Amino acid sequence: MPRLCACVAEARIVEVHSPKPENRIGTYPHWTLDAWKPGVPGRIEHIYTHWSAHDYGSVFPAYHFCVAMLPSGTIVVVNTHDVRENMRDVYEGPALPYAQHTRNRNSFALGIAVMAMEGATPFDFGRFPLTEELVDAVCSVGARLAAFYDVPVDADHVMSHAEAALRDGYFGTGKEQRWDVARLTPSPKALVEREALEVGDELRARMCRPA
Numbered sequence: 001m002p003r004l005c006a007c008v009a010e011a012r013i014v015e016v017h018s019p020k021p022e023n024r025i026g027t028y029p030h031w032t033l034d035a036w037k038p039g040v041p042g043r044i045e046h047i048y049t050h051w052s053a054h055d056y057g058s059v060f061p062a063y064h065f066c067v068a069m070l071p072s073g074t075i076v077v078v079n080t081h082d083v084r085e086n087m088r089d090v091y092e093g094p095a096l097p098y099a100q101h102t103r104n105r106n107s108f109a110l111g112i113a114v115m116a117m118e119g120a121t122p123f124d125f126g127r128f129p130l131t132e133e134l135v136d137a138v139c140s141v142g143a144r145l146a147a148f149y150d151v152p153v154d155a156d157h158v159m160s161h162a163e164a165a166l167r168d169g170y171f172g173t174g175k176e177q178r179w180d181v182a183r184l185t186p187s188p189k190a191l192v193e194r195e196a197l198e199v200g201d202e203l204r205a206r207m208c209r210p211a
C-alpha cells in the first residue's frame with residue numbers, strides 16, 4: 001500500500017526538538033505567512049486540506065505546503081514537496097516521485113496541511129490543537145493557491161481529506177480512516193459525516209474571505 005499523508009495517529013512519533021532532516025522546517029524553502037505566494041505555474045485541478053497529526057514544528061513531504069509554527073509563535077509556510085511532481089496523472093507513472101497526500105486523488109492535486117493534532121481525538125485535541133490562527137493560515141494558503149491555479153473554491157475542487165474520505169468510503173477515526181479536517185474545536189459530541197461537510201464549507205468560506 002502506498003505511503004499516504006502523515007495525518008495518521010499511529011505514524012511514527014517525531015521528536016519535537018531533534019526531528020529528522022525530512023521533518024525539519026529548515027530543510028525546505030519557507031516563508032512567513034504574509035511573505036509567501038505561489039510561484040510555479042502548471043495544471044492543478046484540486047486542493048486537499050489536511051492536518052499532520054504531529055506537533056506544530058515537524059513538517060512532512062507528503063504534502064506540498066505545510067503551515068507550521070516556530071517556537072516563537074510565528075506561523076510559516078513550508079514548501080515540503082515540489083508541486084510539479086503532481087502536475088501529471090500520477091497513476092500512469094506511479095514509480096516516479098509525487099506527494100501522496102490523499103488516497104487515489106493525487107493527480108493534478110495539491111496537498112496543504114496544518115502541522116498540529118498529535119494524538120488528537122474528536123473529544124480531546126491534545127497538546128498541539130488546531131488554533132484559529134493556524135486554521136486561518138491554511139485557508140489563506142488554500143485561497144492563494146486556488147487563485148493562482150484557477151481552481152474553483154467549491155466542494156468538488158477544494159476539499160478536506162475528511163470530505164475526500166467520505167466520498168471514497170474511509171471517513172472516521174479508525175486506523176485506516178481519516179477525519180482531518182472535520183472538526184475545528186474538541187467536543188464531547190460523536191463525530192458524524194455531516195460535520196465533515198459543514199466544516200468543509202466553513203474552510204471554503206474562510207478561503208473566500210477577503211484578506
Ligand SMILES: [Zn+2]
Nearest residue numbers: 005007050161
Ligand atoms: Zn490527511
